[in-house]
Amino acid sequence: MTETNLDATATVDARGAACPGPLMDLIGKIRDVESGDVVRLLSDNEQSLTDVREWTEEAGNDLLEVEEADDHYEFYVEKA
Amino acid sequence: MTDHVVVVGGGTGGTVLANDLAERLEPELAAGDVRVTIVTDDPDHVYKPVWLYVPFGQREPADGRRPLTELVDDRVDVRIDRVTGIDTDAQRLESRDGVAPSEYDYLALATGSTLAPDEIPGLAEGGHDFYSESGSETLREELLSFTEGHLVLSVVGTPHMCPAAPLEFVFMADDWFRKRGLREDVDITYTYPIQRVHGNPHIAEWARPRMDDRDIAVETFFNAESVDPDGQTMATMEGDELDYDLLVAIPPHRGIDLIEEAGLGDRGWVDVDKETLEAEAAENVYALGDTADTGVPNAGSVAHYQAGVVGQRLASELRGRPATATYDGKTLCFIETGMDAASFVEFDYEHPPSPAPPSQKIHWAKLAYNESYWLTARGLL
Numbered sequence: 504m505t506e507t508n509l510d511a512t513a514t515v516d517a518r519g520a521a522c523p524g525p526l527m528d529l530i531g532k533i534r535d536v537e538s539g540d541v542v543r544l545l546s547d548n549e550q551s552l553t554d555v556r557e558w559t560e561e562a563g564n565d566l567l568e569v570e571e572a573d574d575h576y577e578f579y580v581e582k583a
Numbered sequence: 584m585t586d587h588v589v590v591v592g593g594g595t596g597g598t599v600l601a602n603d604l605a606e607r608l609e610p611e612l613a614a615g616d617v618r619v620t621i622v623t624d625d626p627d628h629v630y631k632p633v634w635l636y637v638p639f640g641q642r643e644p645a646d647g648r649r650p651l652t653e654l655v656d657d658r659v660d661v662r663i664d665r666v667t668g669i670d671t672d673a674q675r676l677e678s679r680d681g682v683a684p685s686e687y688d689y690l691a692l693a694t695g696s697t698l699a700p701d702e703i704p705g706l707a708e709g710g711h712d713f714y715s716e717s718g719s720e721t722l723r724e725e726l727l728s729f730t731e732g733h734l735v736l737s738v739v740g741t742p743h744m745c746p747a748a749p750l751e752f753v754f755m756a757d758d759w760f761r762k763r764g765l766r767e768d769v770d771i772t773y774t775y776p777i778q779r780v781h782g783n784p785h786i787a788e789w790a791r792p793r794m795d796d797r798d799i800a801v802e803t804f805f806n807a808e809s810v811d812p813d814g815q816t817m818a819t820m821e822g823d824e825l826d827y828d829l830l831v832a833i834p835p836h837r838g839i840d841l842i843e844e845a846g847l848g849d850r851g852w853v854d855v856d857k858e859t860l861e862a863e864a865a866e867n868v869y870a871l872g873d874t875a876d877t878g879v880p881n882a883g884s885v886a887h888y889q890a891g892v893v894g895q896r897l898a899s900e901l902r903g904r905p906a907t908a909t910y911d912g913k914t915l916c917f918i919e920t921g922m923d924a925a926s927f928v929e930f931d932y933e934h935p936p937s938p939a940p941p942s943q944k945i946h947w948a949k950l951a952y953n954e955s956y957w958l959t960a961r962g963l964l
Contacts, residue, residue: 519857519878520878521878523777523782524878526777527741527742527776527777527782530776530777530806530820531741533820534702534806534808534820554777554778557778557804558777558778558804561804561821562804562806562820562821562822563821563822
């Protein structure tokens with residue numbers, strides 16, 4: 504179970520997607536939302552822990568939180 | 584009672600599947616126990632890999648077109664129409680002209696990819712592509728007369744058809760300009776959305792040093808947000824700008840709206856079991872090729888192998904036997920590394936690719952396969 508209280512505008516469920524699927528999916532969703540919106544990415548790929556952080560820093564978006572659930576991670580990214 | 588299998592889409596996946604079923608279900612088709620219909624709105628079958636060669640003046644778009652009826656087994660009913668609605672509960676179809684069947688017992692969706700350049704402001708006006716017949720012809724006009732300046736190949740949308748093709752294009756362009764003595768006057772830049780030059784890390788690791796050796800500049804974490812056709816500049820989500828003189832882009836791709844409207848998946852890609860290729864949201868519905876959201880490359884070889892799996896599974900189901908055939912992620916790609924050399928990769932869900940050393944023989948093998956592709960479409964190779 505996750506404990507965050509963050510509200511996400513949109514959720515991308517990339518569980519089961521091989522690298523780099525989750526990051527690609529996140530980028531696609533960030534394109535679709537407005538500045539200030541929060542996207543929640545669900546990924547069970549370990550590589551996402553570095554990929555998502557690197558890209559959000561590069562793109563100037565905020566990685567608000569990373570939650571570890573039973574079998575996946577939940578990334579909360581706010582679009583700059 | 585006759586069971587009716589309807590295949591929607593006349594590309595590689597749909598055509599190979601229809602021919603596979605005609606062969607596999609020969610007794611049932613002869614007895615009238617099974618019917619197989621393929622529905623497509625294009626009377627021609629189009630072999631898209633030809634388009635990579637069009638901008639370099641080496642092939643014509645017509646080389647990639649043949650009438651579908653010449654390729655599909657006579658035991659398959661070919662209907663030229665566009666399916667406009669799917670009711671997966673009632674197992675019914677709506678169509679534009681009423682020529683397509685209105686009911687199915689089993690449905691196989693192979694509706695493929697479409698280009699969506701309009702998702703990026705300015706891209707349609709400012710960029711070129713080799714992912715369509717018209718795009719490759721227009722790009723040819725530009726490229727053949729391009730003798731100096733900055734050529735930018737930008738992968739904008741993923742997933743996209745033939746993931747190796749953007750790398751092939753810059754390797755071919757590099758070699759092509761060198762052979763013509765123009766390379767010193769042409770800068771080439773390749774951009775990719777993530778932190779490496781290809782989605783697959785093994786292919787990226789193989790390609791990157793070759794790009795460096797050949798003076799192909801690379802921009803990673805590069806996601807185009809807009810294109811200014813007048814200023815000839817791209818702006819990215821990461822806050823960067825890049826000037827170009829000739830922009831060749833891989834536009835965003837979508838499946839067709841029909842899929843999302845039927846509740847089968849987002850952006851026109853059907854959510855499927857990665858091994859059985861059965862739709863997750865409906866009974867008696869399969870998807871294959873680009874349409875199936877499996878995470879493997881959108882490539883003709885994938886559609887070809889998946890067609891064999893779906894054919895076997897459908898035959899099992901129609902015969903009342905357990906369906907055991909599964910797709911293992913098998914993918915096969917030739918990768919051009921110049922105008923007369925190529926590499927080759929083969930991989931699946933469990934085994935990563937290991938690109939073969941580039942050679943002229945592999946390049947010839949790719950050209951030979953492009954010619955013999957028509958045997959694949961007919962289900963013979």
